[in-house]
Amino acid sequence: MDHFLYRDGRLMAEDVDLAQIAQEVGTPCYVYSAATLTRHYQVFEDALAGMDHLICFAMKSLSNVAVLKLLGDLGAGMDVVSGGEYARARAAGVPGERIVFSGVGKTAEEMALALDGGVRQFNVESEPELRLLSEVAAGMGATAPITLRVNPDVDAQTHEKIATGRKTDKFGVPIDRARDIYALAASLPGIEVIGIDVHIGSQLTSLEPFEQAYLRVADLTHQLRAEGHTIKRLDLGGGLGIPYARDNNAPPLPADLGALIKRTVGDLGCEIEIEPGRLISGNAGVLLSKVLYLKEESDHRWLILDAAMNDLVRPAMYGAHHDIVPLVEPAAGSEMTPVDVVGPVCESGDTFAKARTLPPLKAGDVVAFRSAGAYAAVMASEYNSRPLVPEVLVSGDHHAVIRARPTIDDMLARDTIPEWL
Known part of the structure; x- marks a missing residue:
C-alpha cells in the first residue's frame, strides 16, 4: 500500500x-510519503510481535537524514x-x-x-576483517561485539546483481568454515561473539x-553453542521484494516472513534482527519528471523527459520496471x-x-515514476554535469524540501585548477 493516489x-x-x-521545487525531483514509510515500518513490527526483535532499516536503500529521523523516532x-x-x-x-555495521x-x-x-554490532564478513577489527578494538581498549556473516550457499532466485548468498558471491564466509572462524574470534582480543x-539477496519474491x-x-x-560460543x-x-510492476506476481507479505522466522528460529531464544530497506522505502517514493519533447519518426515515438539515468539508474543498471503515470489522471x-x-543523457542506455503503453x-506535462523510493536518489550521480535531484518529504498536507537541488555553480566550486595550469 502507498499514499500516492488520484x-x-x-x-x-x-x-x-x-x-x-x-x-x-522543479523537476526532476523525488517525493516521499511519511505515512507510507510509517505504515511499512509498522507492518514489520506487527510481523515480529511477540519476539524480542529490532528492525534495522537498510540505509543503502534511502539515506536522507530526514527519512532516517522519521524511522528512528x-x-x-x-x-x-x-x-x-x-x-x-x-x-x-x-x-x-x-546501529548495525555491515x-x-x-x-x-x-x-x-x-x-x-x-x-x-559489526557484521564481520571475512577472516582478514575479523583480525583487523581485533587490532583496532584492542588498540582502543574497546570490545567489538560481532556476528559473523555466513554464506549459506542459497540461490535467492533474484537478479544476478543483487544475489548475495551463493558461494560465488563476495559476501560473508562459507557456512562450512564458520565454526573455525568463530573459534578464531573467541581467541582474539577486543572481540565479543554475540x-x-x-x-542472501534483495528483491526476493x-x-x-x-x-x-x-x-x-x-x-x-x-x-x-555446543562448542561454547554465546549465540544470543x-x-x-x-x-x-516489492511489486515494481502491475503484472508481477505479488511477493510474500511481511507477516508471512514473520511466521517463517518464528517457525524456523523462534525456539532458539535469540533476539531477532531483520534489515528491510526496499520494502519500507520503495513504494514510499516517486520521481517526478517533465516531458521535454515528443519525438516522432516514421512509426517510432520517443517521450523525452528531463529526468535521466543519472537520476534514476535502476532501469539502465538492472533492467528494472517502474510504472510511469501522468499527474493528471487520463480520461x-x-x-x-x-x-x-x-x-537527455548522451547514452543509448x-x-x-x-x-511502454501510455496515454x-x-x-510540459509531468509524470511520476512509481516505486522510486529505494535505490534511486541514493544511486544518483552528476553524470553529464547534471545537478543531483532534490528530495521532498510529505506528511499529511505539509511538505518540505529535505535535500535542495545544487546549482551548477555549486558543482563547479568543488573543482580546483592547479596553479601550474
Whole structure:
C-alpha cells in the first residue's frame, strides 16, 4: 500500500498535489510519503510481535537524514555499510546501540568511528576483517561485539546483481568454515561473539530461499553453542521484494516472513534482527519528471523527459520496471499508444522503458515514476554535469524540501585548477 493516489483527477502524495510540488521545487525531483514509510515500518513490527526483535532499516536503500529521523523516532535501528552512513544515522539521532555495521570492506577508520561513537554490532564478513577489527578494538581498549556473516550457499532466485548468498558471491564466509572462524574470534582480543548474520539477496519474491537459509542458521546455532560460543542474536538480513510492476506476481507479505522466522528460529531464544530497506522505502517514493519533447519518426515515438539515468539508474543498471503515470489522471477511454521513454543523457542506455503503453502526453506535462523510493536518489550521480535531484518529504498536507537541488555553480566550486595550469 502507498499514499500516492488520484483524487479528483490529480495525483496526490497524501494530501498534497504533486503538481504543486513539481511547480515549486522543479523537476526532476523525488517525493516521499511519511505515512507510507510509517505504515511499512509498522507492518514489520506487527510481523515480529511477540519476539524480542529490532528492525534495522537498510540505509543503502534511502539515506536522507530526514527519512532516517522519521524511522528512528518510530524505534527503528539502522543497518549501515560505510562511515558516511554511520554518520548520517547518528545525525538523525539514532543511538549507537541501534546501529548495525555491515559491509565487506570496512576500513580501520570506519571501525574506530563506530567503536568510538557506539555500535550495536559489526557484521564481520571475512577472516582478514575479523583480525583487523581485533587490532583496532584492542588498540582502543574497546570490545567489538560481532556476528559473523555466513554464506549459506542459497540461490535467492533474484537478479544476478543483487544475489548475495551463493558461494560465488563476495559476501560473508562459507557456512562450512564458520565454526573455525568463530573459534578464531573467541581467541582474539577486543572481540565479543554475540550471534550470527545471514543475508542472501534483495528483491526476493519467494519464501523458500529464506527458509533454506534460516534452517541452516538454526543448525549452526546449535553447533556453535555446543562448542561454547554465546549465540544470543540472529541477524536475518532483509531482501523481501516489492511489486515494481502491475503484472508481477505479488511477493510474500511481511507477516508471512514473520511466521517463517518464528517457525524456523523462534525456539532458539535469540533476539531477532531483520534489515528491510526496499520494502519500507520503495513504494514510499516517486520521481517526478517533465516531458521535454515528443519525438516522432516514421512509426517510432520517443517521450523525452528531463529526468535521466543519472537520476534514476535502476532501469539502465538492472533492467528494472517502474510504472510511469501522468499527474493528471487520463480520461476514461483515453487512447493508449506505445512509446519509448528516455532521458537527455548522451547514452543509448538512458532509456526508462521501451514500447511502454501510455496515454497522450505533450511537452510540459509531468509524470511520476512509481516505486522510486529505494535505490534511486541514493544511486544518483552528476553524470553529464547534471545537478543531483532534490528530495521532498510529505506528511499529511505539509511538505518540505529535505535535500535542495545544487546549482551548477555549486558543482563547479568543488573543482580546483592547479596553479601550474
